[in-house]
Amino acid sequence: MADEHVDKDRRRFLTGVTTGVGAAGVAAAAVPFVSSMTPSAKARAAGAPVLVDIGDLEPGKLLKIEWRGKPVWIIKRTQEMLDSLETVQDELADPDSDREQQPQYAQNATRSIEPEVLVLVGLCTHLGCSPLEKLKPGELDSDWQGGFFCPCHGSKFDLAGRVYKNVPAPTNLEVPPHRFLSDSRVEIGVDSVEEDLA
Numbered sequence: 001m002a003d004e005h006v007d008k009d010r011r012r013f014l015t016g017v018t019t020g021v022g023a024a025g026v027a028a029a030a031v032p033f034v035s036s037m038t039p040s041a042k043a044r045a046a047g048a049p050v051l052v053d054i055g056d057l058e059p060g061k062l063l064k065i066e067w068r069g070k071p072v073w074i075i076k077r078t079q080e081m082l083d084s085l086e087t088v089q090d091e092l093a094d095p096d097s098d099r100e101q102q103p104q105y106a107q108n109a110t111r112s113i114e115p116e117v118l119v120l121v122g123l124c125t126h127l128g129c130s131p132l133e134k135l136k137p138g139e140l141d142s143d144w145q146g147g148f149f150c151p152c153h154g155s156k157f158d159l160a161g162r163v164y165k166n167v168p169a170p171t172n173l174e175v176p177p178h179r180f181l182s183d184s185r186v187e188i189g190v191d192s193v194e195e196d197l198a
């Protein structure tokens with residue numbers, strides 16, 4: 001919002017400048033302005049937030065979207081899925097999410113704003129493969145409580161994206177900045193804490 005406001009002011013300012021000088025001045029000034037503004041315009045487009053409607057997302061299911069060219073998963077966890085988080089606690093490398101892989105508002109027992117709704121960047125923190133969803137208990141092996149399995153080198157993550165011990169991935173899956181606009185609408189790429197401070 002603040003950026004849009006600044007951009008509008010800047011555009012108005014630039015329009016005033018260019019209409020206030022002669023045609024030759026416009027031609028001379030146009031090239032530097034265009035070349036200096038293009039990268040930031042591109043960068044804004046590449047990083048634009050994505051609004052996602054999760055109203056139809058059923059409990060136990062995962063929705064995949066793309067943000068900044070990365071896969072982002074939104075998982076609606078059932079109570080059983082949430083209960084599994086505690087049972088695997090001792091097998092995890094960073095169970096309390098002490099390493100910086102999430103915004104502060106997701107550094108909690110469920111790694112999420114709403115307990116049921118988990119948002120993750122779907123890239124393995126080892127070498128960036130996309131892990132497979134193995135959401136159900138027993139889907140990987142008989143002890144499996146549900147989570148994600150990276151087929152490249154065998155890293156395993158639980159249903160909060162927390163990495164297991166003794167696998168190649170060094171950290172939990174990343175939680176991207178996000179916020180809820182309503183019960184069914186999530187905006188990915190906007191951090192509500194930063195917005196509130198702006």
Ligand code: FES
Nearest residue numbers: 124126127150153
């Ligand atoms: S990239 Fe996932 S384990 Fe290596």
